[in-house]
Amino acid sequence: MELNNQTLLNELYGEHPQHYVAVDCVIFGYKDGDLKLLLYPRSFEPSKGNWSLLGGFIQKDESSDQAAERILKRTTGLDEIYMDQVAAFSKPDRETAARVISIAYYALIRLDDHDEEIVHQYGADWFSIKDKPDLIFDHDEIVSKALAKLQQKAGYQLIGPELLPEMFTLTQLRGLYEAIFLRSMDPGNFRKKVLSLGVLKRHNKKDSTESKKGAFYYSYDENAEMPDKEIGRIIKV
Amino acid sequence: MELNNQTLLNELYGEHPQHYVAVDCVIFGYKDGDLKLLLYPRSFEPSKGNWSLLGGFIQKDESSDQAAERILKRTTGLDEIYMDQVAAFSKPDRETAARVISIAYYALIRLDDHDEEIVHQYGADWFSIKDKPDLIFDHDEIVSKALAKLQQKAGYQLIGPELLPEMFTLTQLRGLYEAIFLRSMDPGNFRKKVLSLGVLKRHNKKDSTESKKGAFYYSYDENAEMPDKEIGRIIKV
DNA sequence: TCAAAAGTGTTGTAATTACACCCATGT
DNA sequence: ACATGGGTGTAATTACAACACTTTTGA
Structure with missing residues (x-):
């Protein structure tokens, strides 16, 4: 922030609303011939207990990339994971309790490396992509876009x-x-x-x-x- | 918003920061063998007068898609234009005055249809993609990602x-x-x-x-x- | 008449596909 | 001994790229 005049800043931006911005991570893993998805039971209302993607909010001084890394690290213990942005999801009513704009990522992780404990500590579990439960909000849509993006990437690299x-x-x-x-x-x-x-x-x-x-x-x-x-x-x- | 208990809502989300979220539009047109880009001189400080993409803020009850349509309609008079999301850009310092997260779109328009007056009314102008000026903030990066996305789309459809x-x-x-x-x-x-x-x-x-x-x-x-x-x-x- | 774009045809090469077939070995 | 995946080879087909050639007509 270079501007030192708060009044001017308000004048410029103050009339516009601000939004909660989250990242949601589609975490892909591979084992036994199946592409897997790491899902979490939502830990708070609304929709508490239903399966969802791993998510979290973007903080003041971090990019969405950094937020995605932070959340993945904190929740799974994993570092230096390949991640790629899928898209932003922004329908006003996509979450039921408040308006949250979400920037979705997908991550690719090796199931071997993986610390089982820290995963289960949040009640998370792996599901085959062919046999996953329905997810909350628009997370099913996010997963299919992420898979499409993964397929495209895998087709060229x-x-x-x-x-x-x-x-x-x-x-x-x-x-x-x-x-x-x-x-x-x-x-x-x-x-x-x-x-x-x-x-x-x-x-x-x-x-x-x-x-x-x-x-x-x-x-x-x-x-x-x-x-x-x-x-x-x-x-x- | 289905939740009627504001206290609960604050409890859930209140601890997280909110952000200005904008859309930026990369407007492609085609004429005389050149792919063109519609650029606007920024109308306010900082960087007033420098060339930039058409942008605007997402309002309370609209999706980013709707915001992009609204802004395109208001500024160019054009309706029912093909648009596609490019990506979200979210580096904390990508704009200099305040933190703004931007969801970028590209639009394809027919230069014939186009109402010249309403374009020039904002001082906007068309530039060949091969010969465009440097843009403010990270808009050059947005343009190259948008072009890459356009190329990919055109390669398959x-x-x-x-x-x-x-x-x-x-x-x-x-x-x-x-x-x-x-x-x-x-x-x-x-x-x-x-x-x-x-x-x-x-x-x-x-x-x-x-x-x-x-x-x-x-x-x-x-x-x-x-x-x-x-x-x-x-x-x- | 002739330059310049429209439109068609030909040809060699590369990529893709669908297989056949042999190899090695744990059970 | 045989089923199973590992690994190689081949032949038909299709896609691609390069370019020759013919048509049409305004300047």
Whole structure:
């Protein structure tokens, strides 16, 4: 704030209303072939106890990005998580008790890393995206927009490091993509397409938990590409 | 507001700050082979007189969509304009005088329809996207995100009705696409690709203003497809 | 007549798809 | 021994890009 004249400030802005602005987080995780969603039972009225997204209010001196990070950190203990803005939701009656404008985010987290205790401490739980309960307010709409945005991102950039363990097999990666796009993909074609991107590094270790033959582990090749380089379409959308 | 107990409401929300929430509109138009941007000289301090996007504050009982429509209508006289949300911009210091969270939109308008008087009445003017002045605050960033979003939309859906007159030639449509994507496209290939979508209807009238031979007019074929059907990639992104 | 846009056709290459098929091994 | 996923190869199809060529007509 550079202006030192409060009167002028009021003159300029005072006639306009102010609003509560919240962030709501669609937290995606991946496990057992299913894209999961972390949901919370709302802790206060109205709609207390019903499932909802993780949310919180934007404070005086933080951006919505910072607010989303803060809320995610405080509630799940997780730090340095990939997040992306979905959109702002602003219908005047979208919440029932007061007018709240919400800026929605989606986050991608690795279920392994994850501290189960701190999740359950709030009564939160993971739900398959295919089998989630109805959510409060307009949170169902937020989830579908978030999923659409995730699909779009995954279609142009390899998502995997964000949702899988450090090292993963190509079958695990395909499982993730099948979960995100809610359809099956040809194993051979998927493998070739993904490897052709040249961003994965093969390790010598093999994973034997999912197949008898064992599959090579892969991880991101750090020195392959600059991080935000366009790597082309991965799956046809 | 369903809650009749103000005390409870304060208890729930009172501890959280409220914010000014504005909408900023990136208004795209198309003329003479160039994608244009409608800019306004800011009418009050700070940064008075510098070029900025059209903006305004969200009122008590309107959504951001409604606010964007209202502001566009009031300032340009235009109604029923295609608009799409870009994103929310929320850095605490993005404006200098007070903290304002902005929800950005882009709008597509036909320059023909357009009432010149009401535009100039505010000192507004059209600028080519390739040659626009620097804007105040973070408006340059908003413009580039809006353009990216427009490009993405145009890559998957035929934009034309929104930015061109009711009837248009395929060369005009190509000119629009070249302006949006800031590169030239092969006339023959563009024509074939667009016609293969099966959403355009050819008229018998010809346009002779742009070529000696004359080119057939086309328009959207209303009963061709349901409006939100996926019509596939139009240009390679 | 000739430049310039309209419109059609052809051709080589790349991407996508749908498979077939062999490999390795835990049960 | 065999079912299961791992991994490679191939062939048909489709999409794309480049560009040649023909048509039309105002200047």
